[in-house]
Amino acid sequence: MASLDDLPLRDDLVGRVPYGAPQLDVPVRLNVNENAFPIADVVIADVVASVREAIAGVHRYPDREFTELREAFAGYLGHGLTAESIWAANGSNEVLQHVLQAFGGPGRSLLSFAPTYSMYPLLAQGVGATYVAEPRADDFTLDAATVVAAIERHDPDIVFLCAPNNPTGTALSLDVIEAACEAARGMVLVDEAYAEFAHDRAQTALALLPRFERLIVSRTMSKAFAYAGVRVGYLAADPAVVDALRLVRLPYHLSALTQAAALAALRHAPTMLARVDELRVQRDRIVAELAAMGFEPYASDANFVLFGGLADPHAAFDGMLADGVLIRDVGIPHTLRVTAGTPAETDAFLASVARFAPSARP
Template identity: 55%
Template sequence: MTGLADLPLREELRGRSPYGAPQRDVAVRLNTNENAHPVPAEVVDAVAEAVRAELAGLNRYPDRDAVALRAALADYLGHGLGVDQVWAANGSNEVQQQLLQAFAGPGRAALGFGPAYSMHPLLALGTGTRWIGATRGADFDLTPAHAAAQVAAHRPDVVLVCAPNNPTGTALAPATLAAILDAAPGIVVVDEAYAEFARAGQRSALELLPGRPRLVVTRTMSKAFGFAGGRLGYLAADAAVVEAVQLVRLPYHLSTLTQAAGRAALAHRAALLGTVEAVKEQRDRIVATLRRRGHPVADSDANFVLFGVAGDQARVWERLVARGVLVRDVGLAGWLRVTAGTPAETDAFLGALEEIA
């Protein structure tokens, strides 16, 4: 049987594994930062109706520029954004891939501050972009001086920074983003996949877009909207950035059905986003409970919590799985990440961890 070793694979891909979280058949799955609450019935009906209305026309290609969907996304984001400043694709990963295709690639470099979203260096690898792994502080913080110094030292073509950060949940201070923008010679991409879960007082990078044509904010409907299966991500930026990604996007990359489902979901966003406060309540409950028990816990503005454990985190992960609870081992020694789920799922996680801690 032919294996990868027998194929003329690019050398930099040899020995690598596809991205993905380990899946186990357990009762409580809190490892992929999904919204644990099901899509409300009214949204199910609206999406079904919208998709059904398109079925007879599937012999035709979709709107290759997804104008109606982008208009709906601009309306949701606000901040005076127009349709020409918004772009959409199959998840924010594809949006970020398109940004790297347009502004990075062979002979260019992208920089991120680790520990951060593990897909970013893989996107760089896939686009032939040199990846520069910058660092955060000991408490996963990112100060303006530390961030700017690393950007200035490497002068990357693209900077990718998560706000809040994944896997730590750490917020990005406006002063730090401003310092990165001042130091960066190229594009700065702020990945706001979890922005809707931020605690009161946290500000979005969307506020800084006017007058900053090299700033891009990416978001997703997978998390707060509970629409992960819909695979819809988007960006907000200067209109020239949207023109740039249109140069590299595949033709008709967003299907007619995805566009219809996305528009229907956005039209019912109040119902979909109605679970955000419930998720934040469970997140804060996890943080408070684990700290009370003596676990180190990173401050979180996302729908997950990074917490410290004694000993080998891989062993703790296995013992939690044995008790029917799946969390994420993100490869940080002594740390695990848990998604904030339903109250019952939080009960199961906290109970299982207490048994083995």
């Protein structure tokens, strides 16, 4: 049997490791920002019925343009959007990949601001584009001056802004996005994977789309809709941008079953968002109680909390794992990240992490 070293890999892939987070069978899994609540029975019934109906036609290719789904996404997002401005794929990572395939590539560059979503450099590398990362402020915020200066310095073909930012949960104001759009000659993508968890959902880059034809706003059904296992992501942009993405997508890339399942979930958007509100309560509870223990939680507009003040993050991670609580070490010194879970999961996390709190140290 050959090893990876025996294969004629591309030079830029030698020594690389694939993206991945631990998938461990423990009682409390709060490490990959999944929606902690299972889908409601009424939604499951609709999804099952819709998929069953779709199966009858799977001997034919699905609607290549997934027109009905695009119309449903436009209705869900609002802001006067129509189907012509919507694109979708198998998870938001594939949506981002389509954008990079269309507007990136060899000799082109992607600019973002670290720490941020760890898939950005991997996606850039996959299309042969250069990834450039500029630092955020110490509290992980971004201001317009910093973003504009970076754009002027690097003249990127694409800018990725994560709002709220993963893995820090940091919100991004619309004036920063507006400044980026005005300064950039290329495409500006705002990754709003966690937008439904924001304290103010009205603060979305969707409001800026009529003014900037090179602005793209991406979303996902993995988080708010508890559809991580279904794999559906989407974006809103000028119709010309959608036309560009058609040039790089694989034929019939969204299966008939995926389209049917996504449409069923969108019919129950209010039910799904009610669970989002419960997770926002748990997120804010985590921030408050971690602060009371002496930790340094960062303000979060997502469904997770990054917190500092850990003398030994690795020991804390291992200790909580021994308690059956799995969270995430994202590589930022003296920090760990925890996903907001159910009230019982939050109880378990807070009880476990208390042993490593600054207030508990001798």
